[in-house]
Amino acid sequence: MKKHYTLVNNKEFQKVYKRGKYAASSFLVVYCLKNNTETTKIGITTSKKVGKSVKRNRMRRLIKENIRELYDKLNKGFNIVIVARKSEKYANKEIIGKELRYLLYKLDLLDGESKC
RNA sequence: UGAGUAGACCGGAUGGUCGCGGACGAAGUGCUGAAAAGCCUCGUACGAGGAAAGUCCGGGCUCCAUAGGGCAAAGGUGCCGGAUAACAUCCGGUGAAGGCGACUUUAAGGAAAGUGCAACAGAAAUAAACCGCCAGGUUGAAGUUAGGGGUAAGAAUUGAGAAGUCUCUUACUUCUUACUUCUCACCUCCAACUUCCAAUCUGGUAAGGAUGGAAAGGUGAGGUAAGAGCUCACCGGCCCGACGGCAACGAAGGGUGCUAUGUAAACCCCACCUGGAGCAACACCGUGAUAAGAAACAUUAGGGUUGCCCGCCCGUUUCUUAGAGGUGGCUAAAGCCUGGUAGCAAUACCAGGCGUAGAUAGAUGACCAUUCAAGACAGAACCCGGCUUACAGGUCUGCUCAUUUU
RNA sequence: UGCGGAUUGGUGUAACGGUAGCACGACUGACUCUGGAUCAGUUUGUUAGGGUUCAAAUCCUUAAUCCGCAG
Numbered sequence: 403m404k405k406h407y408t409l410v411n412n413k414e415f416q417k418v419y420k421r422g423k424y425a426a427s428s429f430l431v432v433y434c435l436k437n438n439t440e441t442t443k444i445g446i447t448t449s450k451k452v453g454k455s456v457k458r459n460r461m462r463r464l465i466k467e468n469i470r471e472l473y474d475k476l477n478k479g480f481n482i483v484i485v486a487r488k489s490e491k492y493a494n495k496e497i498i499g500k501e502l503r504y505l506l507y508k509l510d511l512l513d514g515e516s517k518c
Numbered sequence: 519u520g521a522g523u524a525g526a527c528c529g530g531a532u533g534g535u536c537g538c539g540g541a542c543g544a545a546g547u548g549c550u551g552a553a554a555a556g557c558c559u560c561g562u563a564c565g566a567g568g569a570a571a572g573u574c575c576g577g578g579c580u581c582c583a584u585a586g587g588g589c590a591a592a593g594g595u596g597c598c599g600g601a602u603a604a605c606a607u608c609c610g611g612u613g614a615a616g617g618c619g620a621c622u623u624u625a626a627g628g629a630a631a632g633u634g635c636a637a638c639a640g641a642a643a644u645a646a647a648c649c650g651c652c653a654g655g656u657u658g659a660a661g662u663u664a665g666g667g668g669u670a671a672g673a674a675u676u677g678a679g680a681a682g683u684c685u686c687u688u689a690c691u692u693c694u695u696a697c698u699u700c701u702c703a704c705c706u707c708c709a710a711c712u713u714c715c716a717a718u719c720u721g722g723u724a725a726g727g728a729u730g731g732a733a734a735g736g737u738g739a740g741g742u743a744a745g746a747g748c749u750c751a752c753c754g755g756c757c758c759g760a761c762g763g764c765a766a767c768g769a770a771g772g773g774u775g776c777u778a779u780g781u782a783a784a785c786c787c788c789a790c791c792u793g794g795a796g797c798a799a800c801a802c803c804g805u806g807a808u809a810a811g812a813a814a815c816a817u818u819a820g821g822g823u824u825g826c827c828c829g830c831c832c833g834u835u836u837c838u839u840a841g842a843g844g845u846g847g848c849u850a851a852a853g854c855c856u857g858g859u860a861g862c863a864a865u866a867c868c869a870g871g872c873g874u875a876g877a878u879a880g881a882u883g884a885c886c887a888u889u890c891a892a893g894a895c896a897g898a899a900c901c902c903g904g905c906u907u908a909c910a911g912g913u914c915u916g917c918u919c920a921u922u923u924u
Numbered sequence: 925u926g927c928g929g930a931u932u933g934g935u936g937u938a939a940c941g942g943u944a945g946c947a948c949g950a951c952u953g954a955c956u957c958u959g960g961a962u963c964a965g966u967u968u969g970u971u972a973g974g975g976u977u978c979a980a981a982u983c984c985u986u987a988a989u990c991c992g993c994a995g
Contacts, residue, residue: 508824
């Protein structure tokens with residue numbers, strides 16, 4: 403995931419929160435909004451509710467790792483924000499990946515082929 | 519062998535595939551650009567901690583103020599010596615407390631400069647005199663002794679008188695009176711003395727008195743009217759103190775019967791220290807993204823509000839206000855490792871070597887295999903020195919105590 | 925990142941270093957045919973650890989949680 407594909411400014415995040423669709427599960431919340439370009443930009447936030455810095459970093463890395471695999475399959479032209487809700491001790495890549503794919507499919511961002 | 523105590527160290531390892539960060543190098547007329555350079559691609563080595571944490575202290579660095587120093591305020595520190603750039607840190611020592619011991623803990627100046635506070639309880643709280651104990655006076659009560667007076671009764675003796683018995687006398691008996699002696703009861707007066715008696719006054723005393731954190735040295739003996747350092751012995755205290763130590767302080771010895779509670783982490787006094795703000799500081803380049811408010815226009819359409827309704831939100835242009843963004847600061851530093859010298863040590867000096875993350879929404883992850891003790895606490899954000907707090911487990915060393923054997 | 929403040933029963937709040945109080949709750953009983961109201965009673969405590977003090981909610985210190993302000 404290269405740098406210029408990530409959301410940076412607080413304003414962009416606020417736009418997505420205000421005007422976008424969302425879908426939630428027990429671990430994650432995904433927001434999305436059309437941005438009228440050909441690239442998809444992704445932002446990840448982990449609030450302090452998740453835990454201390456080690457837990458927050460762990461959740462962010464797991465989400466990143468999953469996004470790295472799914473990035474090419476996503477429909478283009480969206481701003482996506484992924485929020486981590488809570489961290490479980492035994493959350494690993496598989497569980498996060500399942501939920502992420504389910505949520506993206508729900509928002510029509512993912513083709514039906516890779517649905518699980 | 520067991521129990522304990524002090525210190526040092528480690529904080530999963532190895533290999534493979536994919537991925538991330540900055541650095542260095544290389545190639546390509548691939549893209550942008552006038553160029554420098556940047557992006558893209560490939561390769562190389564490197565890439566979180568003992569606490570990176572909390573932000574509790576101290577500094578470097580930057581800006582502001584002063585451009586000379588002092589005072590006050592406010593805050594801090596507080597046994598002594600040393601180390602250090604500095605410190606509330608560290609090292610060594612002193613005193614005190616705890617432990618059989620190794621050892622541990624210690625904000626440890628001043629209470630005779632002053633002010634304040636000490637609830638409740640208790641007789642009394644910083645000062646004695648409520649009870650008690652003792653002595654003396656007064657009064658009362660009781661008792662004892664001695665004396666005086668009165669009333670009533672009895673016994674004995676003596677004297678006198680009268681009567682009776684008897685022929686008379688003597689003698690005997692009875693009665694009355696007086697005196698003496700004895701016994702007993704009651705009343706009264708006066709004196710003296712006594713009291714496991716009571717009241718009150720004066721004085722002595724600090725032994726004893728349910729309390730309290732604290733009651734003004736403790737224990738024992740003598741002493742005393744009762745008591746008391748009143749005296750003595752031991753212990754404790756205070757003062758002086760040869761001598762030792764740079765100092766805190768220790769201390770042989772001598773003197774003194776000893777009047778002075780605690781609290782300064784209450785105010786305070788004394789000594790010393792501190793100008794303020796912080797890398798989101800600051801410097802440079804720079805632009806028209808964005809936000810807020812006002813006015814005008816358009817529309818009741820569409821979208822969002824996770825299924826429906828109500829309600830709410832979302833547009834364009836102009837003006838005003840704010841100033842976004844990027845680069846540097848940014849890692850070579852009071853640095854780390856090894857050895858030597860000085861020092862008990864903290865540490866200092868010398869020599870050699872290494873010079874080791876630098877992100878900017880924030881880089882360390884995923885999967886597989888092997889192995890073991892099955893991996894805790896936890897993620898750099900300008901940088902150092904400390905402190906504090908969290909932490910699975912493991913390794914090593916010194917010392918102490920107990921038991922067993924020799 | 926820096927600065928400041930707070931923490932007392934279930935809730936809101938008092939308390940000079942000296943017995944932790946008040947109101948609303950909750951529970952129990954009485955009254956009532958029953959409930960409400962009323963009356964009587966009970967329960968629940970200083971964020972945590974250490975220190976100073978004879979004695980800490982209060983003073984000092986270390987930690988935890990929460991809130992606010994600046995940029």
